[in-house]
Amino acid sequence: MRRRAGWRPDSGRPRRQEANAVGSGMKALRGDGSASRTGGEQPASAVTSVRKTGALAIFALIFLALAALGVRVALLEVVDRPRLLAWADNQQTGELPWSARRGFIVDRRGRVLAGTREQESLFADPSMIDDVPGAARLVAPVLGLPPDQVSQTLRSRANRRFAWLARLLDETQAAELRRLRVPGFGLIQECRRTYPSGSLAAHVLGFVGRDGIGLEGIEARYEKHLAGVAGRRRILRDAARRAICLLEDRSDPPRHGHHLVLTLDSVIQMYLEEALAGGLAKFEAESALGIVMDPRTGDVLALACLPTYDPNAFNSAGPDTRRNRVLTDPVEPGSVFKPFVGCVALAERMVRLDEQIFCHNGLYVTGKRELHDVRPHGWLTFEGIIAKSSNIGMAIVGQRLGNVRMHHYLKAFGFGEPTGVGLPGESDGLLMPLSKWNSYSTTSVPMGQELAITPIQLISALCAILNDGVLLRPRVVKAILTADGRPLETFAGPQERRRVLPVDVARTMARQVMVSVVTAGTGKQAALANYQVLGKTGTAQVPRRDRRGYEEDAYLSSFMGAAPAGDPRVAVLVMIRKPRSALGYYGGRVTAPVAREVLAKTLAYLKIPPDGETESLALADADG
Structure with a gap:
């Protein structure tokens, strides 16, 4: 009798045993009673019950998850909506002071003794400046300040969204800063007091300090009339916090100051x-x-x-x-x-x-x-x-x-x-x-x-x-x-x-x-x-x-x-x-x-x- 390679004489016995085991299992599944029931086996109804319970549990979990998600969505839409909208608005917009124009002072014939002109001032949003020393090196020469001083100013106001860096710049400085377009810096119009006749009637007029408040003379005595009430500008910003446009419907215009007519000639x-x-x-x-x-x-x-x-x-x-x-x-x-x-x-x-x-x-x-x-x-x-x-x-x-x-x-x-x-x-x-x-x-x-x-x-x-x-x-x-x-x-x-x-x-x-x-x-x-x-x-x-x-x-x-x-x-x-x-x-x-x-x-x-x-x-x- 020819033997196949790798065949052993006893190799067929285990296969017949496996076939018999499979046949017995099939009979048991067909329910012909020929297979004996042992203690570890369960009836079909029990299996079905387990499956139903598992399915219900899964559905319950899905429902609870959906319910939780719905509650969360509801909270976001109803409770957290104002806060989230405010956060988004704060990221996309900004608020800047809008100076009131100080009232003029004129003599009895209408000649201007004290007037107001607009000049630009430099501010910064320190939270938007990643490279403070680099930004300071760009801006400081224009302002005529040491870079370390500008850096110190920015770092000391790191938790604020607005900080003055220089007030009432001349036209050359403002033009150079606009050309540089340093992220986190911006220019804003402010009102500057001017006295076109120089020293004429100085002791009557007095003067206005750098913050626009009258300190002596008529300027101090009639401060509440001359000063007006400042407003606020709401602006749309880009990713670098630069102003894109003015949101007029969300801005509060200033109330400009009153004018004084003096008895002086x-x-x-x-x-x-x-x-x-x-x-x-x-x-x-x-x-x-x-x-x-x-x-x-x-x-x-x-x-x-x-x-x-x-x-x-x-x-x-x-x-x-x-x-x-x-x-x-x-x-x-x-x-x-x-x-x-x-x-x-x-x-x-x-x-x-x-x-x-x-x-x-x-x-x-x-x-x-x-x-x-x-x-x-x-x-x-x-x-x-x-x-x-x-x-x-x-x-x-x-x-x-x-x-x-x-x-x-x-x-x-x-x-x-x-x-x-x-x-x-x-x-x-x-x-x-x-x-x-x-x-x-x-x-x-x-x-x-x-x-x-x-x-x-x-x-x-x-x-x-x-x-x-x-x-x-x-x-x-x-x-x-x-x-x-x-x-x-x-x-x-x-x-x-x-x-x-x-x-x-x-x-x-x-x-x-x-x-x-x-x-x-x-x-x-x-x-x-x-x-x-x-x-x-x-x-x-x-x-x-x-x-x-x-x-x-x-x-x-x-x-x-x-x-x-x-x-x-x-x-x-x-x-x-x-x-x-x-x-x-x-x-x-x-x-x-x-x-x-x-x-x-x-x-x-x-x-x-x-x-x-x-x-x-x-x-x-x-x-x-």
Whole structure:
């Protein structure tokens, strides 16, 4: 018998056993009962039940999963939707400040004194800058800053979405930054305050700080009107956080600031500043100041302090230069104060205009005190006492009046209280309580000593005399306009504070006594050919700051006046502090010519008709 390769004799037996086992299994499956049931086998119904249970469990799990998914979707759609939308909106959009345009400040004729122009500023979104040192190296040279400084700024604000890097760039810087297009950086328009006339009226206007807030002058006093209310821009951004477009329907426009119309006139302001500068230079003085007012309304037409500064570069000037000394610095006025006590004497009928008063030939002893005149005088009329500026004559008038009457009237003139001119920093001045006056006060106050008054108080009191005895509140603001130019608030007509003098007394002092100061007294250098000028000179010693007494060889030269005398339309006050005494220091020599220049130009500019040719006056040196 041939054998196949790999075949063994016993290899067929196992196959027959396997076949028999399979056959037995088939019989069991057919249910013919030939197969025996063992303990590990289950009936068919049990198998079916298990299958059903498994299927139900699977369906239940699927249902629960779907239900959970539905709940999650519902939560996302209902509960989390606002948060998710906000997150997406924050990724795709951005919010930037939208500066309100600061209101303009114009003079009484509409000339712009303070305006606003738009300039671009650089900001960054630090969270969008991956390479901070690299970005800083690109941006820093344009800003003129060290790269390390820019890097430090960005890192210190890493958790913020907005950070200023540079404000109010010039056009060249802004153009270069737009060219660079550094991711995470952007430009935004901001408003910058400008003063087109430079230093003109700087002490009235004040200035605005880098953050756009008024810090001094009108800018500070009327901040809430000028500033407006900022808005916000909503913009669509690209992946690099660069602005693509403005979302106008989602932006809040700013409410621009109100405009101010001042009582100042730029031309008169220029006249005043030029005249003061001339006097300051001529007498090599420390400082000068001046005010021009309309006595009928209280409108301040010009106000200046020298040295001055440019509000466009206010940081270049110190606090002393920026201080408005017309309001903040009370001074001992000296002889320029004499007309006010003279008015009290006339009102109380303590003197007659033509009464002769003996002035003791230049030396008057009262108690333990000796009083002197610059030039000795014998008998002078009351009018002559003021015209010649006799200290002794005024001391005698003060003794006739007594302290109670003088104090009452001087308080009514507004000395010792702010005028309410509408500018910040105004001082009350110093008028001591009556209880602190003594016999020295009786003779000192009529000469303009033992009290301190601000220049704005002095010219306001002068205007009370010129305005038939009624004290007005001075003002620098004529109107407030809305952003589109409609009147919001106007200040028309004079604002009366109180009556100080009877009409006849005020007119006598203005039209006769103070005229004689210019025609025959110490104020001759204030005379004009075509207008009758009234006025009063003053020469006061400068008090020491560290102790009692006066500085050696230090004087305050003053002149206050007005024209035309018959119907005063322009009042002026000029003060020059510490002129070089070798060149002159009397008010009649130092300040009267400055006031004359201001009056002449202002009267011509306002086209006020001359009141006739006046007698030609010799312009000799005076000793007011």
